[in-house]
Amino acid sequence: xxxxxxxxxxxxxxxxxxxxxxxxxxxxxxxxxxxxxxxxxxxxxxxxxxxxxxxxxxxxxxxxxxxxxxxxxxxxxxxxxxxxxxxxxxxxxxxxxxxxxxxxxxxxxxxxxxxxxxxxxxxxxxxxxxxxxxxxxxxxxxxxxxxxxxxxxxxxxxxxxxxxxxxxxx
Amino acid sequence: xxxxxxxxxxxxxxxxxxxxxxxxxxxxxxxxxxxxxxxxxxxxxxxxxxxxxxxxxxxxxxxxxxxxxxxxxxxxxxxxxxxxxxxxxxxxxxxxxxxxxxxxxxxxxxxxxxxxxxxxxxxxxxxxxxxxxxxxxxxxxxxxxxxxxxxxxxxxxxxxxxxxxxxxxxxxxxxxxxxxxxxxxxxxxxxxxxxxxxxxxxxxxxxxxxxxxxxxxxxxxxxxxxxxxxxxxxxxxxxxxxxxxxxxxxxxxxxxxxxxxxxxxxxxxxxxxxxxxxxxxxxxxxxxxxxxxxxxxxxxxxxxxxxxxxxxxxxxxxxxxxxxxxxxxxxxxxxxxxxxxxxxxxxxxxxxxxxxxxxxxxxxxxxxxxxxxxxxxxxxxxxxxxxxxxxxxxxxxxxxxxxxxxxxxxxxxxxxxxxxxxxxxxxxxxxxxxxxxxxxxxxxxxxxx
Numbered sequence: 001x002x003x004x005x006x007x008x009x010x011x012x013x014x015x016x017x018x019x020x021x022x023x024x025x026x027x028x029x030x031x032x033x034x035x036x037x038x039x040x041x042x043x044x045x046x047x048x049x050x051x052x053x054x055x056x057x058x059x060x061x062x063x064x065x066x067x068x069x070x071x072x073x074x075x076x077x078x079x080x081x082x083x084x085x086x087x088x089x090x091x092x093x094x095x096x097x098x099x100x101x102x103x104x105x106x107x108x109x110x111x112x113x114x115x116x117x118x119x120x121x122x123x124x125x126x127x128x129x130x131x132x133x134x135x136x137x138x139x140x141x142x143x144x145x146x147x148x149x150x151x152x153x154x155x156x157x158x159x160x161x162x163x164x165x166x167x168x169x170x
Numbered sequence: 171x172x173x174x175x176x177x178x179x180x181x182x183x184x185x186x187x188x189x190x191x192x193x194x195x196x197x198x199x200x201x202x203x204x205x206x207x208x209x210x211x212x213x214x215x216x217x218x219x220x221x222x223x224x225x226x227x228x229x230x231x232x233x234x235x236x237x238x239x240x241x242x243x244x245x246x247x248x249x250x251x252x253x254x255x256x257x258x259x260x261x262x263x264x265x266x267x268x269x270x271x272x273x274x275x276x277x278x279x280x281x282x283x284x285x286x287x288x289x290x291x292x293x294x295x296x297x298x299x300x301x302x303x304x305x306x307x308x309x310x311x312x313x314x315x316x317x318x319x320x321x322x323x324x325x326x327x328x329x330x331x332x333x334x335x336x337x338x339x340x341x342x343x344x345x346x347x348x349x350x351x352x353x354x355x356x357x358x359x360x361x362x363x364x365x366x367x368x369x370x371x372x373x374x375x376x377x378x379x380x381x382x383x384x385x386x387x388x389x390x391x392x393x394x395x396x397x398x399x400x401x402x403x404x405x406x407x408x409x410x411x412x413x414x415x416x417x418x419x420x421x422x423x424x425x426x427x428x429x430x431x432x433x434x435x436x437x438x439x440x441x442x443x444x445x446x447x448x449x450x451x452x453x454x455x456x457x458x459x460x461x462x463x464x465x466x467x468x469x470x471x472x473x474x475x476x477x478x479x480x481x482x483x484x485x486x487x488x489x490x491x492x493x494x495x496x497x498x499x500x501x502x503x504x505x506x507x508x509x510x511x512x513x514x515x516x517x518x519x520x521x522x523x524x525x526x527x528x529x530x531x532x533x534x535x536x537x538x539x540x541x542x543x544x545x546x547x548x549x550x551x552x553x554x555x556x557x558x559x560x561x562x563x564x565x566x567x568x569x570x571x572x573x574x575x576x577x578x579x580x581x582x583x584x585x586x587x588x589x590x591x592x593x594x595x596x597x598x599x600x601x602x603x604x605x606x607x608x609x610x611x612x613x614x615x616x617x618x619x
Binding site: 013014015016017033034035036037038039040041043044045048049052054055056057058061065075076079080082083085094097098100101103104105107108110111112114115117118119121122123124125126127128129130133135136137138139140164 | 351
């Protein structure tokens with residue numbers, strides 16, 4: 001959004017009213033929206049996710065998991081080659097027992113990478129909360145913040161209150 | 171909230187209010203419990219100190235009984251943790267709505283149980299200041315763990331389990347802590363504000379959060395099966411009669427889930443009573459948990475029969491001798507106690523009323539915990555006591571020192587749990603809301619404005 005942009009916030013008590021506001025805003029061409037939800041509600045998510053690619057968190061998981069499986073085998077095979085204990089004249093390394101280590105590291109690295117992915121993509125941690133945030137959004141209210149040019153503010157306010165917002169500000 | 175009739179589903183605001191209520195400053199009863207638990211823990215720590223001072227003889231350790239009580243309790247605590255991963259990962263993927271009310275308490279239980287379990291290899295190792303030898307790191311002494319050893323697999327399995335459970339737990343907590351941040355004041359607000367990482371519940375956060383949560387559940391699901399399988403291989407990879415069996419992995423996993431659900435009941439029922447959470451933990455939840463206890467008990471009974479049958483049908487003299495000795499000699503009382511607690515006592519849960527009767531369910535769960543502790547005892551002690559050669563046979567007798575350490579571990583676990591329920595939301599705010607019908611203007615639901 002440009003520096004001169006304005007953010008209009010509508011506070012909603014009901015899911016269907018929120019969905020109505022979102023549909024109308026999108027129909028009118030407003031796409032720079034932030035929707036606050038106390039809990040992800042699928043009716044709202046359906047509207048938002050319609051033209052969005054799937055979250056990229058899964059890429060983090062995949063890369064983490066692959067690093068895990070590779071490092072699991074590398075660690076075990078490499079250490080057996082360097083410090084191997086030869087028993088019964090057999091080869092110092094053996095793949096089946098190393099599968100256990102590789103499996104555990106796959107899960108470990110995959111899980112940690114998923115957490116990192118969520119934190120990075122969700123832009124966490126934040127030191128200050130955004131100006132449109134309201135503490136009621138973690139309890140029982142839904143919020144739609146529209147970021148638009150200042151001259152559009154009036155029409156956005158009209159859409160939000162027309163859809164049934166309890167409160168529109170500023 | 172007390173004006174709202176119980177029959178109505180709680181609203182979103184009710185959930186926030188009820189969870190905040192659980193974090194109110196505790197009363198005398200809570201501090202009395204804390205004192206009792208703290209005293210027992212102190213006794214356990216003193217016993218451990220004594221053991222370090224005197225040596226492992228204080229724990230009744232002499233060949234062939236080198237594993238005895240500590241490894242028994244280690245396996246017991248790892249098992250307790252297992253049920254929660256089933257609740258938080260597997261039941262999440264299956265979209266079982268009833269899990270939402272109990273999963274937070276169960277997840278905390280897992281982490282505390284694994285932390286408790288993690289103490290035992292250290293206590294058991296005697297010189298626990300050398301425990302870092304287990305970790306693979308470059309050193310000048312050419313000491314590297316043998317990755318073919320099940321004990322090293324165990325180190326990896328348990329560390330991964332603890333890490334992933336913690337990641338899962340923290341991820342679930344973030345939106346809930348944000349909710350607490352928004353209503354609390356003073357030092358609590360500052361701490362919750364830091365822990366919430368600036369969570370706002372914006373759609374751009376939720377979409378990554380939801381995807382990440384699903385992926386973590388998918389990653390944790392194989393852990394449900396793997397953790398206790400790896401623990402079972404500590405035994406099954408050895409040649410000791412009674413241990414060397416392919417049955418062990420599923421047998422351990424099932425037993426772990428069984429004991430874990432019993433511990434969930436033991437923790438959640440008092441929590442529901444003292445925090446007045448009857449609207450969230452209903453008879454339906456108790457019924458579901460009781461059914462899982464019943465089914466895992468029946469599967470366990472099948473495994474016990476298999477164990478006896480395979481020993482008898484193997485034609486192997488040592489297997490048969492070991493079994494016969496377990497059933498009839500020194501430790502037979504422990505074996506029969508285990509059969510009673512794990513196979514007979516849960517059968518009462520076939521009766522529908524027993525599944526929702528708080529007293530019956532509680533008593534059965536405690537019996538199950540006793541039975542499952544003795545199961546691990548019966549696997550370890552009698553098998554080691556009667557293996558191939560008569561000259562290595564031997565009896566283990568518990569000493570006050572190791573008994574006190576084991577009792578102390580329970581105190582440590584309950585101390586962590588008691589601390590948790592007063593600092594963190596023991597009921598998941600977000601997940602409970604997920605199963606409540608969302609507020610709609612049209613087709614109004616009763617109870618909504």
